[in-house]
Amino acid sequence: MNCLKFRFLTFVFLSSATAVAQTGTTPPAASPTPSQSAPIPGKTVSPAVTPGAGEQAAQQPPPSLVPETAAVITINGVCEISPSGAPKAPTHTAAGAKTGAASAHAASAASSSSSSSDCKTQITRAEFEKLMKTVAPGAPAQARRQVASRYVQFLTAANEGVKLGVDKEPEFNEQLALMRLQLLGNDAVRKLQAQAANVNESEMKAYYDQNPSAFEEVTLTRVLIPRVPPDPKSTDPAPDGKAIADNARQQLMIGGDPEKIEKGIYDQLKNTTTPPSTKFGARRHGSMPAPQEQKIFAMKDGEITEVMTDPSGLVIYRVDEKKQLAFEDVKEDVKQRIARQRMADVNEKITNASKADFNDAYFGPETASPKMGTPGAPPTGSRPPAGSPGAAPTPADTSHSQPSSSAPPK
Numbered sequence: 402m403n404c405l406k407f408r409f410l411t412f413v414f415l416s417s418a419t420a421v422a423q424t425g426t427t428p429p430a431a432s433p434t435p436s437q438s439a440p441i442p443g444k445t446v447s448p449a450v451t452p453g454a455g456e457q458a459a460q461q462p463p464p465s466l467v468p469e470t471a472a473v474i475t476i477n478g479v480c481e482i483s484p485s486g487a488p489k490a491p492t493h494t495a496a497g498a499k500t501g502a503a504s505a506h507a508a509s510a511a512s513s514s515s516s517s518s519d520c521k522t523q524i525t526r527a528e529f530e531k532l533m534k535t536v537a538p539g540a541p542a543q544a545r546r547q548v549a550s551r552y553v554q555f556l557t558a559a560n561e562g563v564k565l566g567v568d569k570e571p572e573f574n575e576q577l578a579l580m581r582l583q584l585l586g587n588d589a590v591r592k593l594q595a596q597a598a599n600v601n602e603s604e605m606k607a608y609y610d611q612n613p614s615a616f617e618e619v620t621l622t623r624v625l626i627p628r629v630p631p632d633p634k635s636t637d638p639a640p641d642g643k644a645i646a647d648n649a650r651q652q653l654m655i656g657g658d659p660e661k662i663e664k665g666i667y668d669q670l671k672n673t674t675t676p677p678s679t680k681f682g683a684r685r686h687g688s689m690p691a692p693q694e695q696k697i698f699a700m701k702d703g704e705i706t707e708v709m710t711d712p713s714g715l716v717i718y719r720v721d722e723k724k725q726l727a728f729e730d731v732k733e734d735v736k737q738r739i740a741r742q743r744m745a746d747v748n749e750k751i752t753n754a755s756k757a758d759f760n761d762a763y764f765g766p767e768t769a770s771p772k773m774g775t776p777g778a779p780p781t782g783s784r785p786p787a788g789s790p791g792a793a794p795t796p797a798d799t800s801h802s803q804p805s806s807s808a809p810p811k
Contacts, residue, residue: 469530472523476553480520481563484528484556488563522556597743598736605735609728615686615738616731619697620722623681624649624663626708626715629670640670646708646715653705653717681718685726693718 467473483489524532529549533540537548567573609616626646631639645666652662659679667676686694693709697718700706706718728735761767 467526469527470525473526473529474524474549474553476522476524476556478520479522479556479560482522482556482560484522484524486559488568522560524552593747594740594744597740597747600736600739604739605732606728608739609731609735613725614698616726616734617698618683618685618724618726619720620683621681621697622659622679622719622721624653624659624666624679624717625677625711625713626666626717627670627672627674628714629672642670642715643708645669646717650705650708650717653719659719698723 481489529545529552532552533545533548537544540548562568626642626649629640629642649662649666653659660676663676663679667674684694684697686698688694689697690711693706693711693716696706696709697720700720700723702720702723704720709716709718759767
């Protein structure tokens with residue numbers, strides 16, 4: 402149980418510190434005063450008045466004013482472990498070397514007094530900045546206190562581990578070995594990602610020239626025929642959505658106003674909601690359902706699609722403009738595509754670099770293997786639950802958004 406808590410705290414510390422580096426900001430928090438106690442995990446803390454961004458910047462001392470050898474963190478009560486994680490050697494006092502019961506008693510008293518007043522661990526500016534480069538490179542100066550607070554919690558838990566003899570248990574070295582393997586894999590992936598992202602101008606231009614269709618854009622007008630749920634109380638026949646859509650397409654073909662056509666559709670269907678704008682905007686490859694996209698990008702300016710089935714109902718599109726985006730406008734997209742392809746190639750190479758044979762007499766017959774994810778990534782079971790300090794939301798990919806799902810009209 403202690404090992405699990407220790408591992409979870411490690412994950413939370415590193416995840417939170419990394420999140421600070423990625424966002425470049427820290428949650429608003431008032432700087433603690435000497436009268437305030439350190440935050441206790443799991444305990445609700447009353448909100449405090451937070452100074453504005455300008456005030457925070459003004460209150461943040463320039464690092465150059467603090468010598469590299471000066472202590473920037475002093476942790477009283479942590480004396481069993483060094484910042485590197487190695488247990489500290491026991492301190493022998495002169496009084497402890499004396500013989501005799503009286504001297505031993507005096508030495509014990511002196512040691513107890515010393516441990517209560519002198520038991521501390523100090524972190525210099527150089528040591529802390531080295532830590533920042535490891536767990537939160539590029540983090541802003543105002544993130545230092547947050548990382549430092551978590552580091553104190555981290556060292557305090559490790560100090561307790563040494564007291565309990567966790568580092569002397571047989572499983573400890575096994576865990577260290579596994580953590581070393583994971584770190585090697587993680588750092589290998591990180592290095593490969595950095596290499597993959599190193600794309601020069603000529604490589605981007607060559608990719609752009611070789612994949613022109615990937616950078617096409619169409620501006621569309623869309624007329625929507627929404628789904629009409631059946632009314633169980635009505636004795637009238639349900640409106641024929643397909644017939645209404647075919648009629649709307651004919652009107653669009655002869656130059657009818659899309660907004661008026663769509664408004665007429667809603668009136669026919671007795672739909673009292675406000676019709677969406679028919680100006681569907683610019684779309685690129687990958688932003689629409691594949692069957693629709695394939696047909697739309699094969700069309701020319703002014704052409705109108707047949708009636709299409711869509712998750713939101715029935716739709717008709719008109720291609721208002723189709724163009725090739727300029728290289729300068731899509732350079733970042735080109736770079737990301739090349740980097741993703743390189744990483745996919747590297748992952749495939751790593752995956753296929755070895756082949757394992759398993760003893761069926763021991764493991765049993767082969768079954769469908771679970772996906773292991775990116776080499777070097779933390780195992781799925783180590784991810785903290787949603788809402789925990791180590792959890793991070795996954796950003797949505799808005800470039801591939803699709804209309805809301807609903808059945809087409811009958």
